[in-house]
Amino acid sequence: xxxxxxxxxxxxxxxxxxxxxxxxxxxxxxxxxxxxxxxxxxxxxxxxxxxxxxxxxxxxxxxxxxxxxxxxxxxxxxxxxxxxxxxxxxxxxxxxxxxxxxxxxxxx
Amino acid sequence: xxxxxxxxxxxxxxxxxxxxxxxxxxxxxxxxxxxxxxxxxxxxxxxxxxxxxxxxxxxxxxxxxxxxxxxxxxxxxxxxxxxxxxxxxxxxxxxxxxxxxxxxxxxxxxxxxxxxxxxxxxxxxxxxxxxxxxxxxxxxxxxxxxxxxxxxxxxxxxxxxxxxxxxxxxxxxxxxxxxxxxxxxxxxxxxxxxxxxxxxxxxxxxxxxxxxxxxxxxxxxxxxxxxxxxxxxxxxxxxxxxxxxxxxxxxxxxxxxxxxxxxxxxxxxxxxxxxxxxxxxxxxxxxxxxxxxxxxxxxxxxxxxxxxxxxxxxxxxxxxxxxxxxxxxxxxxxxxxxxxxxxxxxxxxxxxxxxxxxxxxxxxxxxxxxxxxxxxxxxxxxxxxxxxxxxxxxxxxxxxxxxxxxxxxxxxxxxxxxxxxxxxxxxxxxxxxxxxxxxxxxxxxxxxxxxxxxxxxxxxxxxxxxxxxxxxxxxxxxxxxxxxxxxxxxxxxxxxxxxxxxxxxxxxxxxxxxxxxxxxxxxxxxxxxxxxxxxxxxx
Numbered sequence: 001x002x003x004x005x006x007x008x009x010x011x012x013x014x015x016x017x018x019x020x021x022x023x024x025x026x027x028x029x030x031x032x033x034x035x036x037x038x039x040x041x042x043x044x045x046x047x048x049x050x051x052x053x054x055x056x057x058x059x060x061x062x063x064x065x066x067x068x069x070x071x072x073x074x075x076x077x078x079x080x081x082x083x084x085x086x087x088x089x090x091x092x093x094x095x096x097x098x099x100x101x102x103x104x105x106x107x108x
Numbered sequence: 109x110x111x112x113x114x115x116x117x118x119x120x121x122x123x124x125x126x127x128x129x130x131x132x133x134x135x136x137x138x139x140x141x142x143x144x145x146x147x148x149x150x151x152x153x154x155x156x157x158x159x160x161x162x163x164x165x166x167x168x169x170x171x172x173x174x175x176x177x178x179x180x181x182x183x184x185x186x187x188x189x190x191x192x193x194x195x196x197x198x199x200x201x202x203x204x205x206x207x208x209x210x211x212x213x214x215x216x217x218x219x220x221x222x223x224x225x226x227x228x229x230x231x232x233x234x235x236x237x238x239x240x241x242x243x244x245x246x247x248x249x250x251x252x253x254x255x256x257x258x259x260x261x262x263x264x265x266x267x268x269x270x271x272x273x274x275x276x277x278x279x280x281x282x283x284x285x286x287x288x289x290x291x292x293x294x295x296x297x298x299x300x301x302x303x304x305x306x307x308x309x310x311x312x313x314x315x316x317x318x319x320x321x322x323x324x325x326x327x328x329x330x331x332x333x334x335x336x337x338x339x340x341x342x343x344x345x346x347x348x349x350x351x352x353x354x355x356x357x358x359x360x361x362x363x364x365x366x367x368x369x370x371x372x373x374x375x376x377x378x379x380x381x382x383x384x385x386x387x388x389x390x391x392x393x394x395x396x397x398x399x400x401x402x403x404x405x406x407x408x409x410x411x412x413x414x415x416x417x418x419x420x421x422x423x424x425x426x427x428x429x430x431x432x433x434x435x436x437x438x439x440x441x442x443x444x445x446x447x448x449x450x451x452x453x454x455x456x457x458x459x460x461x462x463x464x465x466x467x468x469x470x471x472x473x474x475x476x477x478x479x480x481x482x483x484x485x486x487x488x489x490x491x492x493x494x495x496x497x498x499x500x501x502x503x504x505x506x507x508x509x510x511x512x513x514x515x516x517x518x519x520x521x522x523x524x525x526x527x528x529x530x531x532x533x534x535x536x537x538x539x540x541x542x543x544x545x546x547x548x549x550x551x552x553x554x555x556x557x558x559x560x561x562x563x564x565x566x567x568x569x570x571x572x573x574x575x576x577x578x579x580x581x582x583x584x585x586x587x588x589x590x591x592x593x594x595x596x597x598x599x600x601x602x603x604x605x606x607x608x609x610x611x612x613x614x615x616x617x618x619x620x621x622x623x624x625x626x627x628x629x630x631x632x633x634x635x636x637x638x639x640x641x642x643x644x645x646x647x
Contacts, residue, residue, distance in 0.1 A: 013538040022546035067573060091560055098556035103549045107203060
């Protein structure tokens with residue numbers, strides 16, 4: 001620790017706390033988004049399956065355009081969980097990564 | 109372990125603090141507690157207090173130059189009149205409208221963010237510089253036979269090292285030449301005079317007397333400033349009461365107007381050993397007066413009779429229980445914070461800066477309403493200065509950062525020693541807080557969310573276009589309701605990329621703004637709460 005740092009006054013420390021800009025943990029953000037997306041899609045699929053009405057999951061099954069193997073079935077729910085988790089993780093990580101890069105760039 | 113505990117060990121007792129306010133036959137907790145105060149005042153008065161507070165908050169009295177304005181703006185005019193006006197005017201002998209707001213601000217300093225957070229996150233009621241935040245004290249250390257034990261101990265330590273302490277000498281003259289004090293002239297109570305020379309001089313005598321004792325005489329402006337300093341004097345009437353227990357408080361503040369007594373203290377509550385016979389109680393009745401008041405020269409017996417009468421009137425004792433009494437008169441107990449004090453002290457401080465081997469310390473030495481701990485700290489700094497360190501004795505209890513380095517244009521600076529450990533702790537705390545309370549960068553979050561949204565929609569569109577089919581993306585196309593010009597076509601994908609980026613940017617910015625607002629709001633609330641706690645202890 002430098003001497004300069006040791007001689008920071010209370011006002012300096014106050015200012016530093018006030019000015020501190022958060023950094024996002026991209027990995028953790030990815031995990032959070034992935035979990036929400038994955039569990040969310042699994043739950044939505046499961047609810048439709050439990051309700052078991054006519055034309056079950058007519059709209060939700062359109063996700064198969066993006067999630068190969070996904071369908072509104074119990075098996076599809078698990079496959080959907082994996083896909084949605086991966087997509088959410090990618091989105092969360094991307095937001096964290098891009099945010100940190102821009103925040104660091106502005107800082108320097 | 110504190111210095112006191114190290115020095116006196118078991119002689120330094122851990123005592124509970126209890127102080128109350130007596131007003132109109134009711135006792136109120138002190139420091140003030142809102143619920144207790146409102147219950148004690150009754151529903152109607154409480155409602156009026158609330159209205160008065162709301163009125164003052166809506167239209168505060170500005171600029172705040174007097175104590176009356178300062179307190180009214182924070183508590184409301186009605187509560188000010190009940191809990192502050194009468195007692196403060198008893199203490200100072202002048203209307204609150206003539207007392208400087210400086211007195212209030214010195215006692216309740218603006219809290220730094222660090223101090224607030226330290227307090228909130230459990231720093232045991234200590235501010236950043238290690239001082240105890242007085243309003244949070246529940247227990248304190250007290251010498252078994254009173255603070256005099258400390259001075260006796262210091263004298264004994266000096267004696268052990270062959271250093272003589274001379275008592276019973278009044279300083280009459282201070283001779284100085286070329287920016288240095290050369291010697292002082294002292295007189296004993298028997299009239300014996302002598303001259304004492306030294307390399308360094310530390311003065312705790314009243315600042316006014318110090319200036320008036322200087323030879324050669326200081327310039328007229330300095331003498332005028334010294335003469336402008338005003339003091340409040342103090343009479344203690346001590347009663348020995350033949351009762352084991354009267355009340356548990358250390359102090360009771362007497363706000364009731366028809367009682368002349370300002371405060372009453374129970375020495376037994378400070379330390380049971382201060383009253384040698386446990387079946388008796390010793391009460392100290394405090395009267396705030398001025399030397400020129402008629403009461404100052406009353407015979408002791410008359411003062412004792414007044415004390416007995418007022419104690420009985422308050423319901424504490426029966427007059428027949430009083431076995432004995434004595435009176436102690438103390439001149440210049442409080443420096444008066446009138447509107448001229450600050451300017452006068454500045455002039456004197458500036459003049460004394462020119463005497464390089466003279467330091468003024470203590471409450472009277474600096475004409476500042478320091479508590480005992482702050483006064484002792486000025487003495488410790490002065491002693492360290494004598495051995496070559498550089499501390500500013502004048503900034504104790506003025507600048508909350510008095511342990512930090514100050515600019516070189518001031519002659520005395522820096523107290524590092526004991527503060528070093530504290531400072532490292534502060535740095536660690538600051539590092540934690542920097543993470544815990546960091547704000548989100550709205551632009552960065554906006555761009556991040558915007559880019560992800562934009563490219564997300566672009567890729568979603570592209571996937572459908574690459575798959576193609578009879579009708580491509582009828583559902584995805586529904587986005588055109590929100591994104592003007594968007595279609596599931598390659599052109600539409602580019603339009604969607606741009607528009608979704610903009611929408612994502614706005615969403616990201618708003619999220620960051622909300623997050624930051626919540627952090628700021630949280631800090632604001634805990635700061636307000638901490639400041640309110642301190643204000644309760646202003647008397």
